[in-house]
Amino acid sequence: MFYLSTRDSSLKMNSMDVIKQGISREGGLFVPERIPRLTRSDMKEMEAMDYRQRAFKVLSLFLTDYSESDLQSIVEAAYRSDNFETPEIAPIIGLDNDLFVQELWHGPTYAFKDMALQILPHLMTTAALRTGDDKEIVILVATSGDTGKAALEGFRDVNGTRIIVFYPHGGVSPIQKLQMVTQEGSNVHVAALEGNFDDTQTGVKTIFTDRDFIDSLEKQGKRFSSANSINWGRLVPQIVYYVSAYIDLVKNKALKDGEEFNVVVPTGNFGNILAAYYAKNMGIPIGKLICASNSNNVLTDFINTGIYDSRRDFYRTISPSMDILISSNLERLLFELCDREHQQIEKWMGNLKESGKYVLDDQSLIKLQANLWGGFASEEETLKAIRETYHDYNYVMDPHTAVGKWVYDEYRKETKDTRKTMLVSTASPFKFPEDVLRAILGQQDIKDQDEFQVLETLASLSKMEIPIGLKDLKDKPILHHIKCSRNEMAYAVNKLLGLEG
Ligand SMILES: *Cc1c(COP(=O)(O)O)cnc(C)c1O
Secondary structure, three states: OOEEEOOEEEEEEOHHHHHHHOOOOOOOOEEEOOOOOOOHHHHHHHOOOOHHHHHHHHHHHHOOOOOHHHHHHHHHHHOOOOOOOOOOOOOEEEOOOOEEEEEOOOOOOOEOHHHHHOOHHHHHHHHHHHOOOOOEEEEEEEOOOHHHHHHHHHHOOOOOEEEEEEEEOOOOOHHHHHHHHOOOOOOEEEEEEOOOHHHHHHHHHHHHOOHHHHHHHHHOOEEEEEOOOOOHHHHHHHHHHHHHHHHHHHHOOOOOOOOOEEEEEEOOOOHHHHHHHHHHHOOOOEEEEEEEEOOOOHHHHHHHHOEEEOOOOOOOOOOHHHOOOOOOOHHHHHHHHOOOOHHHHHHHHHHHHHHOEEEOOHHHHHHHHHHEEEEEOOHHHHHHHHHHHHHHHOOOOOHHHHHHHHHHHHHHHHHOOOOOEEEEEOEOHHHOHHHHHHHHHOOHHHOOOOHHHHHHHHHHHHOOOOOHHHHHHHHOOOOOOEEEOHHHHHHHHHHHOOOOO
């Protein structure tokens, strides 16, 4: 299987190089030359498999240049039982007969990013080893909150790698921030950036495509790579849990064999929902992909009108990992919608860069709407969804998942589509305890509690245990203090890598 770029369809690279490199030289994203299919008998066979075996099956269809034995050990190492709290890895909870929640937050940092970031370092270092590449891999990450911590955990002390994470100062939750600035490991760096997530992401992308910077790094025996969801090595492990969910739902008789179901995905950078799109195109009978946004509802408008317009107010919300106005992975979907015309992608992305906006042609819009439905939840609606879900089902959701729940209800009301639905739950409620408690108890009840008291309160209310890695934060020293502006990012990277002057 070869990979091409969304901005250069003549490119032909194998998956090891694609994963090592992260983003294509001309700025496009890597995509597989075709999407492999799972047959009905493949799916039947997978019923008897555990999550690791299913992951192996899906990965081996996309990553054909990795040897079977390498992929086996990679999957084993990533989804170890001491890394994930539950043997199912991605358990599914039925709220009622129609709505299922797939919990993707049982990994070491309690958000769904672990599903991919526990495996990406193994994919990358194996690729480097097998291609005889002895350059040190420097991972640059822009995070809206959860990717940073998950990437730090995934890459910490991994030989031959270094990781630098930039997060928007004031743009992440207190727990998310603490998780990052207390990160231990001999090869990890964390810096706050004055700006929002889009500034952070744009800054990192600029460094990635700066030829001079890349050359000077190579002279020092280093090369950049990306752990953001623009890296194909992040996306392909995410396809696994959609495949696995369908297999589980059929196995448990919640779905009939071949029965279509919808998925709801709380969306920011469009990586998670894109993985669902790929699963659908592999043959998993997914009906609508319901794209749930918060007040930064650029995607809702886009799906409804075909106009992507990022020139709008940016809001800091209680679902910070979705506070994004430029959804990078959308480019991969657009590539499929316009029949893989890379000139068309260059035009749209050029317009986005120059004027903050682009407009789909009618043909592509029809295809977009055939696959996706978009909705959003305001801050009040998000809180209401947390409260109502708690009262109706005795189930506690984090604010990102709650955005999805709100949009699911809207979708059912508006379309009368009664197909069964799976909502992906992207974070543990313990990552956002103040907002979750504010939703359920009201502001008054928690106003005098600090970060750690609210964890205790949430534990007794939800009858769940505080995740150990969050409880421990209280006693961890702060190890990372750097703060910089957009203009200082390249300088900061140089300095952290010891390449000054
Ligand atoms: C990253 C993240 C999202 C958004 O996922 P995308 O792949 O960027 O669309 C949603 N919820 C949580 C908790 C996240 O960490």
